[in-house]
Amino acid sequence: MxxxxxxxxxxxxxxxxxxxxxxxxxxxxxxxxxxxxxxxxxxxxxxxxxxxxxxxxxxxxxxxxxxxxxxxxxxxxxxxxxxxxxxxxxxxxxxxxxxxxxxxxxxxxxxxxxxxxxxxxxxxxxxxxxxxxxxxxxxxxxxxxxxxxxPRRRRLRxxxxxxxxxxxxxxxxxxxxxxxxxxxxxxxxxxxxxxxxxxxxxxxxxxxxxxxxxxxxxxxxxxxxxxxxxxxxxxxxxxxxxxxxxxxxxxxxxxxxxxxxxxxxxxxxxxxxxxxxxxxxxxxLASTDPLTGALNRRAFFHRGERLMRLLARQERQVAVLMLDIDHFKQVNDRHGHAGGDRILQAFTHTIRAQLRDGALLGRFGGEEFAILLPIVAEGDGAIVAERLRAGVGQLRLLDQSGQVLKATISIGVVEAQADATPLTDLTNIADRRLYLAKRNGRNRVEWGERKAVQR
Known part of the structure; x- marks a missing residue:
């Protein structure tokens, strides 16, 4: 007009x-x-x-x-x-x-x-x-x-x-x-x-x-x-x-x-x-695992250290989770590598669906993964880990022969101020707690006192 x-x-x-x-x-x-x-x-x-x-x-x-x-x-x-x-x-x-x-x-x-x-x-x-x-x-x-x-509804970071x-x-x-x-x-x-x-x-x-x-x-x-x-x-x-x-x-x-x-x-x-x-x-292609889409080890530490610096300026807290699929070798032996690949893909899909924006997921090799995420209060990392463990435990897939595929995971958790401990040290502590979870029966979450990882 x-x-x-x-x-x-x-x-x-x-x-x-x-x-x-x-x-x-x-x-x-x-x-x-x-x-x-x-x-x-x-x-x-x-x-x-x-x-x-x-x-x-x-x-x-x-x-x-x-x-x-x-x-x-x-x-x-x-x-x-x-x-x-x-x-x-x-x-x-x-x-x-x-x-x-x-x-x-x-x-x-x-x-x-x-x-x-x-x-x-x-x-x-x-x-x-x-x-x-x-x-x-x-x-x-x-x-x-x-x-x-x-127009779309944006998720809060x-x-x-x-x-x-x-x-x-x-x-x-x-x-x-x-x-x-x-x-x-x-x-x-x-x-x-x-x-x-x-x-x-x-x-x-x-x-x-x-x-x-x-x-x-x-x-x-x-x-x-x-x-x-x-x-x-x-x-x-x-x-x-x-x-x-x-x-x-x-x-x-x-x-x-x-x-x-x-x-x-x-x-x-x-x-x-x-x-x-x-x-x-x-x-x-250079920074992710082609099978699962998770970050590779080098990219996880590179992006993780950058995220830690950002969170340190904001005086935020972080949690590092080390995850391992229980008895994964038996899955490969029983269902073949194709079945193992399906478990890995379903596992990473389940993990991503339960992580909010801002978290990093990396594959360190085989069936071992790491997560870095910002948290608000002490214990948030363990809560997230328990939710992930329960979610993966509910997975049910079928292999090529029609047999049911399922998996459980063990998780080690460490929490700290973002400026308190280097990321490599946090992953080492979380890794030790992961192996503690496996020694204590698997399909569980282990996390310790925060004072053990703070300066």
Missing amino acids: FSILTRSPAALATIWPANAVMLGLLIRFPRLANASGWLGGVAGYLLADLITGEDPVRLVLLFAGNLAGIIAGYLLLSRVERRNLKLRDPRSLHHVTAAIMFAAFAAGLVGTIANPLIFEGSSWQGFLFWFATEAVNYVAFLPVLLTLPA YPLAERRYARPPLNAGMLRKLLPGLSLVVGLLLATVIGGPGALVFTLPGLFWCGLRYSIPVVALLGLLTSCAVLTEVNHDHIRLLEGIGSQAFALSVRLGVALITLTPLYVATVIAERNEIVHNLER
Whole structure:
């Protein structure tokens, strides 16, 4: 409605999000792409034009251009795999860009008919102008809708009483993260103050920097805000590029230029996202056990020491648990290595399901595992250990021959202030208590006095 009210009688609206929003909703939420969804969208377009008192001929032609672009874009994007619609790599952006160009092309075809009738221009100018107008609006709005994170309930990393630790104060690192966005604002200000033919690209360095540093949804949102700001400033003559800014050819050039500039940081961000995913996968392969997904010994100590330093600054307490699957060799002998692997996988799945965010799980070799977790009060580590022991004891699996697989675990626990004892010493103490649990009959938890592990 707002875009209709700001639309000039002699030109298309500069900012027209409706088409991109409808296409984005149909793709993002496929359940809307039914007869009711399409009819609701059509009714919305027609009702908005009727409320504003649009001329019937003009209404039909403008509506046809809007609908042609949406249908064309939907026909392409609905055939793209959903994982390729999140713009996580350059190839996925190729798919979305191609759909945008096809949608703009379809709208341009309507423009060849509408431009002579509505704006008294040539068919060729109508095609170019409608194409450019639709392209810049799809480029600005559609990526935001496709990459917008879905709302979800976040799990707390810390208890409610200590939630304050989840909000670190403003520091130099956070300020550095804001610099790319600030450079973008500076580019917009320079474009407004200086003007001239080069003003359109004053925002490009800032957008490029944002593409290098920010996530894809943030880059898409910044591209949207920048394109809207530039188009609005040019339209109101706050950014003076050249004389003759009222001409259709000038508006065509500006809108195509803004569309291409907006795409640039998205391609940068997708390349960076793809690289980061490759690096993450390599790090995961180097730091985790391929069978269970638990951290290997080296990664457990590396991340554990980092977590201990963080918790020490917060004056937190920690617990270290050493776990061992009882009689695991007999499981392998009786059910084969495949049965043993199934027990290991089910064991780690059960453990992870009962650990809260912030805890570390590592596999030290064979059937021996270690856990490092923050605790609030003395005895919390033993409570967690007992819950894990009971959970694993309830496991029941079937091997390839149909025999029942089950397991029990023994656990050694040690608790301390995070700054009281090195992690290696804590694991050694927990390991001794683990063997004490095994000597005392297995399938049990052993933990001792905290004063024995504090300085």
